[in-house]
Amino acid sequence: MSPNPFAMSAARRTRLCIWYVAGYLVLSGLALLLAPRAALTAMLSDTDYGTVMPRWVGMLSVAMGTLVAQIVRQRVVVLYPLSFFMPAAMLIGFVGMYLQSSNPLFLAIAGVVGVGVLATGVSMLAEKTSRSGGHRPEGSSRA
Numbered sequence: 001m002s003p004n005p006f007a008m009s010a011a012r013r014t015r016l017c018i019w020y021v022a023g024y025l026v027l028s029g030l031a032l033l034l035a036p037r038a039a040l041t042a043m044l045s046d047t048d049y050g051t052v053m054p055r056w057v058g059m060l061s062v063a064m065g066t067l068v069a070q071i072v073r074q075r076v077v078v079l080y081p082l083s084f085f086m087p088a089a090m091l092i093g094f095v096g097m098y099l100q101s102s103n104p105l106f107l108a109i110a111g112v113v114g115v116g117v118l119a120t121g122v123s124m125l126a127e128k129t130s131r132s133g134g135h136r137p138e139g140s141s142r143a
Helices: 010-034 036-042 052-073 082-101 104-132
Strands: none
Touching (some): 010 036, 010 104, 036 052, 052 082
């Protein structure tokens, strides 16, 4: 029986999910830097934020995306959980900003980030489960 060509290790799946995070940060950041009004319209914003603040956010997004990409490229595994917990915490902020402003921009951002958080979380959990063999080591207890 030939191996499944679509099967991949949990560690590889986690890396791919974190590449997704780096990708949306860099791409959205570049869009905000180069064409802030068009980028905000594409992100469903119904508010004019001018061009300066979106470009600043774009610079920060590109910087953060580049950092995340280097973490994955250099396989700094100890920092992988950060690529899950930071965006997960930011989801709360995006929902809060939507509730304050009613601007669909924040729901669109929450959707993109939420996909990354969900995929990364599931992959990291699968990786942890596969490393531990799906059971607890001998001698461990629940207490």
